[in-house]
Amino acid sequence: MEQYEPDRLSPAQVAAVRRSLRNGRAAIGRRSLLRAGAGGALAIGGLGALSACGIPAAKNTSGGSSEDHSAKEKEVDFSNWTEYMDVDDSGKRHPSLDQFTRRTGIKVAYTEDINDNVEFFGKIKPQLAAGQDTGRDLICVTDWLAARLIRFGWVQKLDASNLPHAYMNLAQQFRGPDWDPGRAYSYPWQGISTVIAFNRKALDGEEVTSVSDMLDNPKLKGRIGFLSEMRDSIGMTLLDMGKDPAKFTDDDYDAAIARLQKSVDQGQIRRFTGNDYTSDLTKGDLAACIAWAGDVVQLKADTPDVDFVIPDSGYMTSTDNLLIPNKARHKTNAERLIDYYYEPKPAAELAAYINYVCPVDGVKAELAKIDPDAANNPLIIPDAAMAAKSHAFRSLSQKEETAYEEKFAKLTGA
CATH class of the missing domain: 3.40.190.10 (Periplasmic binding protein-like II)
Structure with missing residues (x-):
């Protein structure tokens, strides 16, 4: 490649x-x-x-x-x-x-x-x-x-x-x-790990354990966030679709874009954002979002309602x-x-x-x-089960990078 x-x-x-x-x-x-x-x-x-x-x-x-x-x-x-x-x-x-x-x-x-x-x-x-x-x-x-x-x-x-x-x-x-x-x-x-973060209070009894839960639950409409970093948001979506981010094809990428676009059109996704999702998550304006683990570690320390989940399909690193x-x-x-x-x-x-x-x-x-708490935090020291679920986004050719970023920019409205 x-x-x-x-x-x-x-x-x-x-x-x-x-x-x-x-x-x-x-x-x-x-x-x-x-x-x-x-x-x-x-x-x-x-x-x-x-x-x-x-x-x-x-x-x-x-x-x-x-x-x-x-x-x-x-x-x-x-x-x-x-x-x-x-x-x-x-x-x-x-x-x-x-x-x-x-x-x-x-x-x-x-x-x-x-x-x-x-x-x-x-x-x-x-x-x-x-x-x-x-x-x-x-x-x-x-x-x-x-x-x-x-x-x-x-x-x-x-x-x-x-x-x-x-x-x-x-x-x-x-x-x-x-x-x-x-x-x-x-x-x-x-x-750097990409996981699903959620606000337990904002979920109000709803369960989020996967990207599908985020995209398909109508009770969470308008309270779901994805990252403005293409590799993180598309990577997590590919995993949820059963695709390997290290081996995906153009068709796989397009299918992931289409899936997210449908949720955007339906108003399920509130917005695509960077680190500023942290404020919305702690306030409960976001019930769940794709998030960076380094942020979640610090948020959990200050906001007990904030937590994270590693989907069975895996997470991006x-x-x-x-x-x-x-x-x-x-x-x-x-x-x-x-x-x-x-x-x-x-x-x-x-x-x-x-x-x-x-x-x-x-x-x-x-x-x-x-710091005993840090030692037992899988976001800092992944255990074997968590490490086994990690995935990396494959290298891209110049042609792929251009095409993929154009499609992602259209999706996010950037």
């Missing part, structure tokens, strides 16, 4: 990016549901970087690797999303990073300069396309951008000998994405991923930092703070020492 990798975005793709910036995960910080995203204006500017014709879509640029200065320079430059790392009470220190430095002597220059995948790609693309150092040894990007960077040949293959904990402790459900078989170039930072750009000066140090976060104790410290899906096996016992 040809991986989607355009330099020019179609109008539908531009609309999808803008929709994501207004309403999607990019619009809300990784830790706070209430903090408005900082990436909107910058990310819109990043569209120009994707669509501009001045930089060719270089692939497999020569000399991806460069001299590794790790032995002489005990440092590593790590670019991450905002609010995606543990912090102390002062809000100034990152305890897990400090412990890494004390143990290894490697100083981490940690920068929260990723607000959105599109904007960040626009920021690093000129250097990568020119075969130059980005000034970063380690970056964290979502599946689709990780896939693009790998296909372009703009990131370095990882040295397994420097990643013993990562190799051993990576959870099975994250081991085999079609865009990086065997995790030769990337390791997950955190997982994606990951934010750690990669080493070409020409990075400190490749070995970056690999050591990746491996460090696959040790159970540092992984537990991180999971306890950010509340996303931990991709590290063996972390539960350590997390229980810090």
Whole structure:
């Protein structure tokens, strides 16, 4: 399957990016549901970087690797999303990073300069396309951008000998994405799960355990929400229809669109939304919706009526991923930092703070020492039964991406 990798975005793709910036995960910080995203204006500017014709879509640029200065320079430059790392009470220190430095002597220059995948790609693309150092040894990007960077040949293959904990402790459900078989170039930072959330009080005795329940129960008319992210909403619908999101056809996609369109036309679906569904859900304006698990964890803590369900048909997952750009000066140090976060104790410290899906096996016992509730929360530490129900959306060709986004934009009215 040809991986989607355009330099020019179609109008539908531009609309999808803008929709994501207004309403999607990019619009809300990784830790706070209430903090408005900082990436909107910058990310819109990043569209120009994707669509501009001045930089060719270089692939497999020569000399991806460069001299590794790790032995002489005990440092590593790590670019991450905002609010995606543990912090102390002062809000100034990152305890897990400090412990890494004390143990290894490697100083981490940690920068929260990723607000959105599109904007960040626009920021690093000129250097990568020119075969130059980005000034970063380690970056964290979502599946689709990780896939693009790998296909372009703009990131370095990882040295397994420097990643013993990562190799051993990576959870099975994250081991085999079609865009990086065997995790030769990337390791997950955190997982992102898409589930069904509901407000028990608003349901008023009605049961919601599946997408079919959401779409077919007339008592829930106008009180159902779906996400404005195509892969999440279509993926959950495909699963409910008995289709595999990793193997679906054009006809399957069209059938999912038609099913949702019928519910839109009938007024069953209130709206397609991003993180702002959280307010409607807590108030009871939405009885049930497709939701991101990281939101649900935080909502449950504040609103006891809010809960979630994993449909028997399964749920969607994606990951934010750690990669080493070409020409990075400190490749070995970056690999050591990746491996460090696959040790159970540092992984537990991180999971306890950010509340996303931990991709590290063996972390539960350590997390229980810090936060027993988190350790027993399947949205953070999926048990075997839940992990078995996880599904990932397959890679798309440029033609598919354009066609699918156009159809989804028409459905949502974007």
